[in-house]
Amino acid sequence: MGYNPTVNKSLVTVAAGYAMAVGLLWPREASPHIPVTTTVLFNREIVTLFQSKCLQCHITGGMAMSLATYEEARPWAVAIKEEILDRRMPPWPAERGYGEFANDLGLTTRERDFLLSWIDGGAPKGDSEPPAYMDHSTHWMLGTPDVLLTAEPAAIVEPGRPVGFKRIIMDTAMTQERWLRAFDYKPANPGIVRAAFFTLLESGQYLGAWTPWRTTMQIPDDVGIRIPSRARIAIDVVYQSVSELVVDAPRLGLYFAAARPAHELATTVLKPQQPASTTDAFAPRLTANIVLPSDTSIVEMRPDMGPGGRSIEVKAKRPDGSSQVLLWIRNFRQEWQTSYVFQRPVTLPKGSIVQAIAYFDSVRRSPAQFTLTFSSHEAAPGSFTSAFGPRPPVPGR
Numbered sequence: 451m452g453y454n455p456t457v458n459k460s461l462v463t464v465a466a467g468y469a470m471a472v473g474l475l476w477p478r479e480a481s482p483h484i485p486v487t488t489t490v491l492f493n494r495e496i497v498t499l500f501q502s503k504c505l506q507c508h509i510t511g512g513m514a515m516s517l518a519t520y521e522e523a524r525p526w527a528v529a530i531k532e533e534i535l536d537r538r539m540p541p542w543p544a545e546r547g548y549g550e551f552a553n554d555l556g557l558t559t560r561e562r563d564f565l566l567s568w569i570d571g572g573a574p575k576g577d578s579e580p581p582a583y584m585d586h587s588t589h590w591m592l593g594t595p596d597v598l599l600t601a602e603p604a605a606i607v608e609p610g611r612p613v614g615f616k617r618i619i620m621d622t623a624m625t626q627e628r629w630l631r632a633f634d635y636k637p638a639n640p641g642i643v644r645a646a647f648f649t650l651l652e653s654g655q656y657l658g659a660w661t662p663w664r665t666t667m668q669i670p671d672d673v674g675i676r677i678p679s680r681a682r683i684a685i686d687v688v689y690q691s692v693s694e695l696v697v698d699a700p701r702l703g704l705y706f707a708a709a710r711p712a713h714e715l716a717t718t719v720l721k722p723q724q725p726a727s728t729t730d731a732f733a734p735r736l737t738a739n740i741v742l743p744s745d746t747s748i749v750e751m752r753p754d755m756g757p758g759g760r761s762i763e764v765k766a767k768r769p770d771g772s773s774q775v776l777l778w779i780r781n782f783r784q785e786w787q788t789s790y791v792f793q794r795p796v797t798l799p800k801g802s803i804v805q806a807i808a809y810f811d812s813v814r815r816s817p818a819q820f821t822l823t824f825s826s827h828e829a830a831p832g833s834f835t836s837a838f839g840p841r842p843p844v845p846g847r
């Protein structure tokens with residue numbers, strides 16, 4: 451079961467979409483005859499859960515072993531239990547209950563209970579026909595792009611290299627400024643791409659992110675990102691490690707607003723003033739913050755921690771003294787990064803403080819450093835909501 455990473459293929463896999471990961475994945479020994487003591491069935495509840503939170507990667511030709519059918523998934527039952535109890539899978543490190551995210555991949559308590567009940571109860575299959583899996587990654591989800599960009603030259607991913615970043619540049623070659631509303635990214639080999647982060651090369655303006663489970667970026671109506679003429683887009687791609695050379699020639703579809711939108715999305719990058727050196731205190735704690743100069747709606751956030759980064763928490767403190775955790779990552783994982791897109795933008799009044807607090811391992815190869823990038827726009831005064839729902843107006847304000 452699983453797959454054989456030493457399988458023989460041509461040296462260069464172009465657009466094949468299934469470069470093999472380095473590292474062995476083998477099913478754990480499952481107990482042979484557990485009596486069935488659960489009503490949860492693979493072909494009913496479990497297949498639906500796997501389709502929404504696992505098959506983006508666990509599919510034939512994908513990044514890891516297929517969990518699409520009962521026969522493929524059953525031998526992994528014990529391993530799945532370990533992964534979900536240790537919260538390694540699915541790879542969504544944000545703590546549940548702090549902030550609500552549109553791209554949340556974490557298991558809900560109910561999903562987790564279903565999965566554990568299915569595994570502990572003998573992992574039954576069920577007789578019904580499982581629903582078919584829709585893979586939307588090949589067509590343009592938002593319609594034909596206004597502008598279609600390709601990478602020249604394509605990215606080359608060498609075998610044996612650890613999971614890590616590579617930068618691709620795409621030239622918009624636009625002769626006038628336009629307002630970006632959305633994008634759709636198509637790696638030629640989705641099976642080797644863990645994440646991609648998009649910025650304007652010249653200004654550092656953050657555009658958004660791609661992950662296997664959220665392959666398009668769309669910003670709220672009436673908000674746009676100004677793309678100046680001649681702008682170039684830098685794409686920082688996190689590639690999986692591969693066992694043979696892969697050429698990735700991705701495509702990027704851009705969607706523009708017809709006219710200048712009401713609000714412009716801006717980028718803020720928070721960074722601690724002084725990185726802690728490798729010889730600094732045991733388990734250093736670094737903070738960075740900003741006082742918001744105007745009423746602000748935060749749309750998405752991207753924490754990025756250097757090697758040794760352990761945990762990061764983002765808080766908002768309002769001028770009335772109330773505070774709220776916007777994001778908490780207890781176990782940051784450099785190899786599984788994402789952007790955190792709020793379900794509804796978090797609107798904070800002028801004078802609020804956005805603060806990031808990060809902790810690092812005591813033993814590090816390089817100085818402790820992190821950045822928190824967030825996208826926001828000016829908010830209409832008095833329209834304060836929070837990540838947890840509307841907030842009553844503050845008396846006397």
Ligand code: HEC
Nearest residue numbers: 475476503504506507513514526529530533539540541662
């Ligand atoms: C974004 C991609 C992605 C998603 C989504 C994902 N996985 Fe994984 N999974 C991986 C990769 C890649 C590995 C290989 C180990 C690694 O590199 O971390 C893996 C490894 C595993 C393993 C461990 C295999 C071993 O070596 O024992 C299990 C079990 C697993 N995943 C189960 C799941 C389940 C169940 C879900 C959904 C609830 C899920 N994964 C969602 C990418 C993903």
